[in-house]
Amino acid sequence: MTWVLNNLEQIIELTLVHIRLSILPIVVGFLVSIPLGWVAHRYRHTRGLILTVVGLLYTIPSLALFVILPPVLGIPYTSEANVLIALSIYAVAIMARSMADALASVDPDITQAATAVGFSSWRRFWTVEFPLAGPVLLAGLRVVAVSTVSLLTVGVVVGVGSLGYLFTNGSQRGILASVLAGVVATVLIALVFDRVLALLGLWLMPWTRSERRARTSIVDPSRSATA
Amino acid sequence: MNLFLDAFAWLLDPASWQGPSSIAVRIGEHLFYTALAVLIGAAVAIPVGWLIGHTGRGREIAVGVAGAARALPSFGLLFLFVMIAGVLLRGPSTILVLVLLAVPPILAGAYAGLEVIDRRVIDAARAVGMTEWQILWKVEVPLGLPLLLGGLRGGTLQVVATAVLAAFVNLGGLGLPIVEGIALRDYGRMLGAAMLIIALALLLDALFAVLDRVAIPRGVRAGRVTDVRTASPRRRAAADPPATTEKETV
Numbered sequence: 009m010t011w012v013l014n015n016l017e018q019i020i021e022l023t024l025v026h027i028r029l030s031i032l033p034i035v036v037g038f039l040v041s042i043p044l045g046w047v048a049h050r051y052r053h054t055r056g057l058i059l060t061v062v063g064l065l066y067t068i069p070s071l072a073l074f075v076i077l078p079p080v081l082g083i084p085y086t087s088e089a090n091v092l093i094a095l096s097i098y099a100v101a102i103m104a105r106s107m108a109d110a111l112a113s114v115d116p117d118i119t120q121a122a123t124a125v126g127f128s129s130w131r132r133f134w135t136v137e138f139p140l141a142g143p144v145l146l147a148g149l150r151v152v153a154v155s156t157v158s159l160l161t162v163g164v165v166v167g168v169g170s171l172g173y174l175f176t177n178g179s180q181r182g183i184l185a186s187v188l189a190g191v192v193a194t195v196l197i198a199l200v201f202d203r204v205l206a207l208l209g210l211w212l213m214p215w216t217r218s219e220r221r222a223r224t225s226i227v228d229p230s231r232s233a234t235a
Numbered sequence: 236m237n238l239f240l241d242a243f244a245w246l247l248d249p250a251s252w253q254g255p256s257s258i259a260v261r262i263g264e265h266l267f268y269t270a271l272a273v274l275i276g277a278a279v280a281i282p283v284g285w286l287i288g289h290t291g292r293g294r295e296i297a298v299g300v301a302g303a304a305r306a307l308p309s310f311g312l313l314f315l316f317v318m319i320a321g322v323l324l325r326g327p328s329t330i331l332v333l334v335l336l337a338v339p340p341i342l343a344g345a346y347a348g349l350e351v352i353d354r355r356v357i358d359a360a361r362a363v364g365m366t367e368w369q370i371l372w373k374v375e376v377p378l379g380l381p382l383l384l385g386g387l388r389g390g391t392l393q394v395v396a397t398a399v400l401a402a403f404v405n406l407g408g409l410g411l412p413i414v415e416g417i418a419l420r421d422y423g424r425m426l427g428a429a430m431l432i433i434a435l436a437l438l439l440d441a442l443f444a445v446l447d448r449v450a451i452p453r454g455v456r457a458g459r460v461t462d463v464r465t466a467s468p469r470r471r472a473a474a475d476p477p478a479t480t481e482k483e484t485v
Contacts, residue, residue, distance in 0.1 A: 067436045069396030075413060075429035079238040079422070154305045161308045162400070165417070172310060179314040179403070187318060191311040198306035 011185035019174070023193050026171045030157045030197070032092055037099025037152050044100065045107020046133070059105055066101035070094065070159050074166045086167035095159060099152045106148025110141035143216050146209040153201040161194055171197075241423025242430060251427075258412075258431070265408040265435065268398045272330055273391050276337030280390075281383070284345025288379065289371055297346045304339040309397045317404045325404045336397055337390040344386015348379025380451050388443035395436050409435065 012019065048058040073094045078085045081093065114137050122136045123129075164172030171190045178186025210217055245251055251258050287293045309332055316328035352375060360374045402410030409432045416425030 064437065064440075067392055067440050068433050069399055069436055071396075071399045071410065071413065072429035072432040072436075075425050076433070079426060151305065154302075158306060158308045161310045165403075165413075172308075175308075175311040175314045176403075179318065182318070184315075184318050187311055187314045191308060191315055194308045194311060195306050202302075202306070 009185065011183055012189050015186070015189075019189055019193060022169065022171050022173055023197065025169055026157070026160060026194070027197060029088065029092065029163075029168075029170055030095075030153070030160055030201070033095035033099045033156050034149070034153050034201075036096040037103040037156075038149060040096075040100045041103030041107045042138075044104040045111060048104060048108040049111040055108065059108065062101040062104045065097055070098070070162050071165060073097070074163060078166075088168055090166065091160065091163040091168045091170075095156050098159065099156060102152050102155070103145075103148055106145055106151075107141070110144035110148070111137055113144045114140045139213065142209070142213045146205065146213075150202050150205050153205055154198045157194060157198040157201060161190070238422050238426055242426035245421075245423045245427040246431070256411075261407055261409050261411055261428075262431070262435070264401075264406070265395070265398050265410075265432075268330065268333060268401055268406070268408060269391065269395045269439075272333030272394045272398075273337050273341075273387070275330070276334045276390055276394075277341055277387065279334070280338045280341035280386075281345045284342045284383075284386075285349060285371065285376070285379075287342075288346040288349025289367075289375060291350075294346070294350075297342055301339040301343050304335065307335070309336055310400055310403075313397075313400055313404060325406060329401050329404060329406055333394045333397060336393045340389035340393060341383075341386045344383045344389070345379070347386075348382035349375045351382065352378045381447070384443065384447050384450065388440065388447075391439055391443065392436060395432075395439055399432055 044058060044062075048055045074090060075085075077083075077094055078087075078090050081090075083089050118140065119132065119137060122132045127136065160170050161172030161175060163170055164176050171194050174186045174190030174193075178184065178188075178190065246258070284297065287297050312335070313329060313332045316332055317325045320328045356378070357370060357374060360370045365373065398408050399410035399413070401408040402414045409428055412424050412428035416422060416428065
């Protein structure tokens with residue numbers, strides 16, 4: 009406890025860095041997955057291809073990806089871009105499947121009704137399908153947020169500072185409090201992100217407030233996507 | 236691309252494959268940790284998952300465990316357990332962390348596999364006089380096999396990815412050449428090991444894909460939707476036409 013108090017400044021600083029580095033991959037994953045998931049949902053041929061590729065990408069262990077990305081992209085190992093790109097790849101991999109699943113969860117009768125009253129496919133997507141896909145999409149986004157925060161800690165191995173520094177540093181110097189503080193802070197960030205997204209969902213999708221309990225389905229039993 | 240040549244040079248160098256620190260030993264260690272953790276995890280998670288799925292009670296526990304486990308940073312947990320248990324017990328501590336990672340997906344797969352079964356099938360089994368035990372073994376378990384295998388696949392991939400970190404507590408595995416490579420600034424070795432890890436993960440994934448086809452009874456496959464996780468469990472449980480075909484008509 010005294011160690012934590014003495015090093016509070018450093019812990020807070022690392023926490024802020026951790027939060028800053030986590031946000032970008034989550035946002036990228038969300039934005040990229042919208043067109044990708046739509047294409048996967050809309051056309052049968054691209055569906056198999058896209059979902060297989062993102063499934064394989066997600067199969068790559070994070071540390072291996074951190075090691076292999078820099079020479080492929082020609083960036084230094086210790087650059088933040090390395091970890092940010094790797095985590096964005098994972099985020100896209102989860103979200104693209106989530107988006108395809110979310111669009112598939114929209115009642116086809118509703119989309120047909122929208123078409124029947126004259127919605128263009130562009131307008132139908134943004135005003136009907138996308139909002140109705142929201143709850144499933146949100147579930148995917150919450151998974152992405154939590155796993156991004158957790159995976160970011162591994163980045164310290166290739167020299168990208170985050171709360172993971174408290175793990176390696178604490179382990180090398182034999183300070184249990186350091187490792188424990190790192191674990192607690194990481195879990196707290198993940199929980200806060202998860203709550204914020206859940207509340208954002210309730211605010212943006214008021215119709216889910218009453219049926220919230222029914223919507224929280226069990227998470228995807230498999231990490232990989234190829235069925 | 237020069238670094239990739241270094242990586243292949245390291246992978247193809249006969250010296251890398253000899254002695255007590257050869258690549259083959261590292262692969263063996265890696266597979267050993269993975270197999271052990273998945274087996275223990277399965278031994279714990281499958282019975283519990285089936286119990287939850289069969290009785291329908293404790294669903295919140297399964298959801299909660301799966302959610303909470305994702306938030307835990309395995310990297311930190313590994314150091315934490317090893318420091319608490321002591322360096323001598325670092326082997327069991329590492330296996331424990333890997334088991335903790337394997338349990339949630341397997342539990343979810345075992346439980347969800349039973350949950351998505353059409354309720355009428357189970358009612359029918361009960362109506363023809365099957366005991367609860369028979370219903371579980373002859374109806375629910377075979378029908379839940381696809382999702383259970385999906386869970387095992389997810390758990391295995393999770394563990395194989397995290398077993399890389401065992402090298403940070405001096406337990407070898409394929410993470411060790413990466414740790415050594417970082418220390419020695421030997422990027423070829425790092426990259427070679429990373430490629431091996433990726434290959435191993437993809438191989439295991441492919442193995443499960445094959446297993447998926449072989450292990451599932453013909454009757455289950457016949458009534459299977461093309462993509463098991465596309466449709467929501469509820470919709471499939473009600474024996475509606477699968478969502479994959481529905482959406483093509485939109």
